[in-house]
Amino acid sequence: MSLPRSSLAHLPAADGPGPDRAGQPLLGCRVRAGFPSPADDHLDVELDLHAHVVRRPASTYFVRAEGDSMLGDGIHDGDLLVVDRSLEPLPGRVVIIAVDGEPTVKRLARRGNGLVLEASNPRFAPIPLAGRECQVWGVVTHVLHALPGATP
Amino acid sequence: MIALVDSNNFYVSCERVFAPRLEGRAVGVLSNNDGCVVARSEELKALGVAMGMPAHQIPASMRRRATLLSSNYALYGDMSRRVNQVLGDFSPDVEAYSIDESFVGLEGHEPDDLEAWGRRLRATVLRDTGLPTCVGLGPTRVLAKTANRVAKRMPGLGGVCRLEAEASETRRVLEALQVHELWGIARRSAERLALQDIHTAWQLRQADPKQIRRTFSVVLERIVWELRGRPAIPLEDLAEPRQRIMVSRSFGRLTGELADLRAAIRQHGARAAEKLRRQGSLACAVLVFVRSDPHRLDERQYRNSQVVALSGPSGDTRELLAAAGRALSAIFLEGVRYQKCGVMLLDLVDAEHHQLSLLRESDGAERRRGGQLMATLDRLNGRMGRDTVRFGLPGERAAWALRCEHLSSRYTTRWDELMRVKAR
Numbered sequence: 001m002s003l004p005r006s007s008l009a010h011l012p013a014a015d016g017p018g019p020d021r022a023g024q025p026l027l028g029c030r031v032r033a034g035f036p037s038p039a040d041d042h043l044d045v046e047l048d049l050h051a052h053v054v055r056r057p058a059s060t061y062f063v064r065a066e067g068d069s070m071l072g073d074g075i076h077d078g079d080l081l082v083v084d085r086s087l088e089p090l091p092g093r094v095v096i097i098a099v100d101g102e103p104t105v106k107r108l109a110r111r112g113n114g115l116v117l118e119a120s121n122p123r124f125a126p127i128p129l130a131g132r133e134c135q136v137w138g139v140v141t142h143v144l145h146a147l148p149g150a151t152p
Numbered sequence: 153m154i155a156l157v158d159s160n161n162f163y164v165s166c167e168r169v170f171a172p173r174l175e176g177r178a179v180g181v182l183s184n185n186d187g188c189v190v191a192r193s194e195e196l197k198a199l200g201v202a203m204g205m206p207a208h209q210i211p212a213s214m215r216r217r218a219t220l221l222s223s224n225y226a227l228y229g230d231m232s233r234r235v236n237q238v239l240g241d242f243s244p245d246v247e248a249y250s251i252d253e254s255f256v257g258l259e260g261h262e263p264d265d266l267e268a269w270g271r272r273l274r275a276t277v278l279r280d281t282g283l284p285t286c287v288g289l290g291p292t293r294v295l296a297k298t299a300n301r302v303a304k305r306m307p308g309l310g311g312v313c314r315l316e317a318e319a320s321e322t323r324r325v326l327e328a329l330q331v332h333e334l335w336g337i338a339r340r341s342a343e344r345l346a347l348q349d350i351h352t353a354w355q356l357r358q359a360d361p362k363q364i365r366r367t368f369s370v371v372l373e374r375i376v377w378e379l380r381g382r383p384a385i386p387l388e389d390l391a392e393p394r395q396r397i398m399v400s401r402s403f404g405r406l407t408g409e410l411a412d413l414r415a416a417i418r419q420h421g422a423r424a425a426e427k428l429r430r431q432g433s434l435a436c437a438v439l440v441f442v443r444s445d446p447h448r449l450d451e452r453q454y455r456n457s458q459v460v461a462l463s464g465p466s467g468d469t470r471e472l473l474a475a476a477g478r479a480l481s482a483i484f485l486e487g488v489r490y491q492k493c494g495v496m497l498l499d500l501v502d503a504e505h506h507q508l509s510l511l512r513e514s515d516g517a518e519r520r521r522g523g524q525l526m527a528t529l530d531r532l533n534g535r536m537g538r539d540t541v542r543f544g545l546p547g548e549r550a551a552w553a554l555r556c557e558h559l560s561s562r563y564t565t566r567w568d569e570l571m572r573v574k575a576r
Binding site: 056057058059061062063064065066067068069070075077080081085086096098101102103104105106119124135137 | 172173175234237238276279280281282563564567570571572573574575576
């Protein structure tokens with residue numbers, strides 16, 4: 001049930017995800033005349049939260065959490081989750097996993113010889129994976145939680 | 153070497169990524185306005201539902217065992233873009249041939265172990281998008297396509313097949329392949345070939361190219377060369393009538409001007425529409441793609457595509473260009489210098505079949521008038537020369553009102569339609 005991690009030849013990602021994400025770094029070279037100044041090795045530009053959170057656009061998806069079994073990880077009902085399918089579902093990571101065909105968010109953990117899905121809310125019991133139809137979908141990398149009253 | 157990467161049952165696979173419960177079930181995708189079946193899962197094929205079957209003709213007993221969905225082009229377009237993005241990690245030479253098929257060129261950077269490379273590519277696409285693919289490897293497009301077909305039909309190969317021009321394996325495959333099953337060979341040509349005692353792809357390969365050209369066409373001669381391992385067919389000339397139409401060209405020099413792109417898309421779109429009508433088909437959706445020059449590392453790199461669904465199957469240049477114009481506006485990025493753009497017409501259905509169902513519809517009369525206008529247009533351009541009468545590329549237009557009763561969520565393009573994951 002684990003997804004293979006393949007070793008990619010890391011060419012720069014040639015694809016921009018779209019014009020609305022134009023701020024993300026694109027491949028390019030700068031031709032410079034004169035002596036390079038150490039000061040402008042790094043040009044400060046506007047911080048791009050999307051590029052910061054979405055490391056691999058082709059494999060990154062946004063999903064919506066339903067329920068409060070993962071409160072301990074800061075995942076509230078209705079929160080937006082950033083999911084990267086290219087990451088390996090290692091024990092300890094919070095994953096999206098289809099359990100009997102239903103997409104579920106839980107923490108993957110080792111218990112004895114087997115794997116279980118743990119909630120991070122004591123009211124929910126762990127789900128053993130043995131004997132269930134399970135397919136890891138991706139690894140949750142970030143949670144976006146809108147605070148009540150603060151959004152217009 | 154060239155690789156042809158093709159997603160298996162693409163539309164159905166996209167739906168399954170975001171609705172895992174559909175795995176193992178019979179699933180079909182219907183054309184716009186829920187007309188006829190344009191994609192089938194293996195399980196639906198096994199039930200005996202044919203491609204293009206009108207939805208209302210599917211017996212109730214079958215319907216109960218199947219999940220029929222409206223076509224969700226927003227989702228398919230985005231997943232197609234993601235697949236090509238992943239392929240871009242493996243080679244700069246990625247040429248989309250359809251929404252679910254791309255050629256990956258390996259010239260100048262061929263890996264030592266091609267099959268292992270193919271398996272890695274396949275595993276990466278599956279990991280990043282959830283979509284199963286098959287990879288065909290060959291020295292020419294026709295052999296790569298044939299290898300892809302073998303990979304699809306023989307599960308034991310693990311989704312990757314390589315056909316070298318001079319390998320005995322290639323001979324066995326070509327001997328077992330009827331010419332009409334070959335890419336780009338129409339049924340009529342196959343019948344005429346049979347009269348010359350050419351029945352299999354291998355027999356065609358052994359034929360004298362000059363004679364094939366004299367008796368048949370340059371196109372068929374090129375297929376002979378490609379079967380022998382010598383590249384002879386540019387991507388633009390690959391014909392697969394009745395399934396898809398693509399018109400694309402590279403610009404003479406890079407351009408960053410929206411006006412240039414609009415002019416090119418207008419021309420490609422009009423040409424594609426002519427081809428569509430000539431073969432008696434209607435299209436359900438239009439895909440537009442643009443890209444920079446992947447070999448110019450000093451240029452800003454960009455590649456994108458967008459699919460726009462039509463309000464119903466259409467062969468009307470005006471509707472097709474309106475859709476193409478909207479698609480281009482959505483992906484045009486200022487500051488990029490473009491090398492190539494193109495238009496694809498997707499999910500072609502038979503015009504005559506469709507006419508009958510139009511008689512029942514309220515907008516049938518207007519559509520028939522549109523058909524007459526298009527016929528006049530084609531006659532004029534045929535007689536007086538290409539582009540005698542032509543359309544401008546319309547700008548933004550109101551979204552189409554589609555009837556999509558079984559539309560799945562637009563999981564990757566709408567904030568309010570994201571996949572829901574259970575934390576209960």
